[in-house]
Amino acid sequence: MKDEEIIELYFKRNERAIEETDSKYGNYLESIAENILNDELDAEECLNDTYLKTWDRIPPTRPKVLKAFLAKITRELAFDKYRAIRSKKRGNGTMHEILDELEECIPASNGVEQSILGKELESIVADFVRALPEREAYIFLSRYFYVEDITDISKKYGMSKNNVSVTLSRLRTKLQTRLLKEGYLVS
Structure with missing residues (x-):
């Protein structure tokens, strides 16, 4: 499905938008979250939060590049989660x-x-x-x-x-x- 069609599903408040987003970009977004969080379960949670936040932002936002829009949301959520985890315990890694x-x-x-x-x-x-x-x-x-x-x-x-x-x-x-x-x- 094309990005424009997925965005239209969001504007129509059709829950299939999330399924199509996951099908097209799920692996990509999860890899971003895993690179930041270094934990599969936290990355999966971050991915679900990304879909929720995307649902809340579209509409009114109409992203020009859906992939970049989703990546930015995922990064923001993953960094927030990383900071929260790090404040609880000091860790290292990438x-x-x-x-x-x-x-x-x-x-x-x-x-x-x-x-x-x-x-x-x-x-x-x-x-x-x-x-x-x-x-x-x-x-x-x-x-x-x-x-x-x-x-x-x-x-x-x-x-x-x-x-x-x-x-x-x-x-x-x-x-x-x-x-x-x-x-x-x-x-």
């Missing part, structure tokens, strides 16, 4: 590594002022990724959007793990420079 890596170039999100500037920051990061050469953009997104392990990224792009790590380090430095230039970081 998610912990990624947050540590980005800590050096993404400003803290504490306070009202930072919350207000969050959308602008999101736009700057999106522009940064769009301006990257295609391969670098895919590597950056694989690590920081899809929360993939460096080993998986190296296999996917036929690179050594060290090469992937160096590439990511350089990209973080470029992002940090961009954020300094935009006034989001203070040197």
Whole structure:
């Protein structure tokens, strides 16, 4: 079924919309949640929450790209769940590594002022990724959007793990420079 047809089912409040969404994007969304949460049951719960939130958001929202719309909801829910789990117990793994890596170039999100500037920051990061050469953009997104392990990224792009790590380090430095230039970081 085409995305437009699925979206129409949501607008008609037809529960088949969720079935069609799951059929077309369920595995993709579950892999995003599992990469973040590193737990199959939590990922499954996150997937169900994604469908509920999608049901609540469509309508009134009419997504231009359904796959991206769903991925964003799944990521938000998975990160929220990750934070909740992490606040209960300190863990490690890929998610912990990624947050540590980005800590050096993404400003803290504490306070009202930072919350207000969050959308602008999101736009700057999106522009940064769009301006990257295609391969670098895919590597950056694989690590920081899809929360993939460096080993998986190296296999996917036929690179050594060290090469992937160096590439990511350089990209973080470029992002940090961009954020300094935009006034989001203070040197």
